Amino acid sequence: MSRKRLVEMARRNLAHVEAGTVDQAPGVYRVPPRTTTTRRASGSSSSASGKRVPLVLGFSAELRGPGTYRALQVADVPVLLTRGGDGQVRAFLNVCSHRGAIVVKEGTGSAKRFTCPYHAWSYDERGALVGVYKPDQFGEVDKSCLGLTPLPVAERAGLIFATLTPGATLDVDAFLCGYDEMLAHHRFDQCHVAAGRRSPGRTGRSPTTATSTSTTWPILHRDSFGTGMPSEALYDAWGPHQRVSFPNPFLRELATKPEDEWPVSQLIGGVWTIFPHISIADFDAGGKEDLHGVAALPRQDRGRVRHRAELPDTSEPDEGAQDRGRGS
Numbered sequence: 001m002s003r004k005r006l007v008e009m010a011r012r013n014l015a016h017v018e019a020g021t022v023d024q025a026p027g028v029y030r031v032p033p034r035t036t037t038t039r040r041a042s043g044s045s046s047s048a049s050g051k052r053v054p055l056v057l058g059f060s061a062e063l064r065g066p067g068t069y070r071a072l073q074v075a076d077v078p079v080l081l082t083r084g085g086d087g088q089v090r091a092f093l094n095v096c097s098h099r100g101a102i103v104v105k106e107g108t109g110s111a112k113r114f115t116c117p118y119h120a121w122s123y124d125e126r127g128a129l130v131g132v133y134k135p136d137q138f139g140e141v142d143k144s145c146l147g148l149t150p151l152p153v154a155e156r157a158g159l160i161f162a163t164l165t166p167g168a169t170l171d172v173d174a175f176l177c178g179y180d181e182m183l184a185h186h187r188f189d190q191c192h193v194a195a196g197r198r199s200p201g202r203t204g205r206s207p208t209t210a211t212s213t214s215t216t217w218p219i220l221h222r223d224s225f226g227t228g229m230p231s232e233a234l235y236d237a238w239g240p241h242q243r244v245s246f247p248n249p250f251l252r253e254l255a256t257k258p259e260d261e262w263p264v265s266q267l268i269g270g271v272w273t274i275f276p277h278i279s280i281a282d283f284d285a286g287g288k289e290d291l292h293g294v295a296a297l298p299r300q301d302r303g304r305v306r307h308r309a310e311l312p313d314t315s316e317p318d319e320g321a322q323d324r325g326r327g328s
């Protein structure tokens with residue numbers, strides 16, 4: 001079903017290539033300028049909303065095997081992700097139950113125990129308090145009530161989603177509206193993380209907003225992409241998530257083949273955003289599919305986090321592949 005949707009989008013794209021058009025809304029949609037200026041002044045893409053909605057906190061590939069973990073800071077909330085011996089990913093506030101210290105410093109690794117650097121309380125991969133240093137000095141400690149605080153978490157399409165509010169309900173399927181079936185074509189579950197980078201500074205716009213205004217690309221972003229970047233774009237939405245693609249003349253070469261031979265790698269180009277803070281730009285880098293996940297929590301985050309995930313190199317280099325992947 002999701003492949004059928006990719007083919008439909010490619011056919012629509014191709015029709016626009018031939019006609020020199022893009023989709024048009026039925027009319028002009030007017031947004032009062034104060035909507036933007038008020039938001040800018042108040043920073044209304046606030047940490048409060050960021051803590052209510054499910055957020056992608058990483059690739060499943062970052063917690064590849066049992067006993068792996070990732071500690072990170074998200075919207076000023078310290079989070080610990082673990083994958084237990086049962087294969088389940090769990091998320092916790094990375095805050096010690098004793099006196100609130102950060103238990104695990106930011107990074108990834110493997111561990112069966114997480115020991116707080118302050119007074120050496122230790123927790124297992126399920127967040128249970130399993131060790132208290134010199135317990136006779138603490139009096140009676142009910143370990144069963146003093147584990148790390150769990151956060152709602154789920155995995156879909158090789159991505160880890162969590163909500164930063166303890167006790168909140170995480171209905172990730174309702175949130176994704178079937179988008180995970182489309183994201184699965186990126187094969188993040190088969191990727192390894194090749195690189196990660198954090199850029200300092202506040203983010204100006206969320207990826208969803210940035211990719212919704214393609215008309216700015218050859219102007220505002222000419223130093224990054226050059227003036228040849230198209231300003232025309234096609235949009236497809238699944239709830240609050242969207243794929244942005246460009247009329248892509250390279251799709252013409254597909255038109256001569258049966259649809260079931262159209263390679264997925266040529267159907268998934270463009271930018272796929274996951275509301276509110278992730279954009280996935282898919283590039284075919286010379287025969288090796290090269291996927292970029294760009295994560296930027298809106299405004300309150302202090303930077304932009306970028307991960308590059310690569311699929312195993314299983315195909316021959318293909319000249320011109322980069323151009324094809326850029327457009328569709």
Ligand code: FES
Binds near residue numbers: 096100117120121
């Ligand atoms: S703050 Fe963690 S053991 Fe005391």
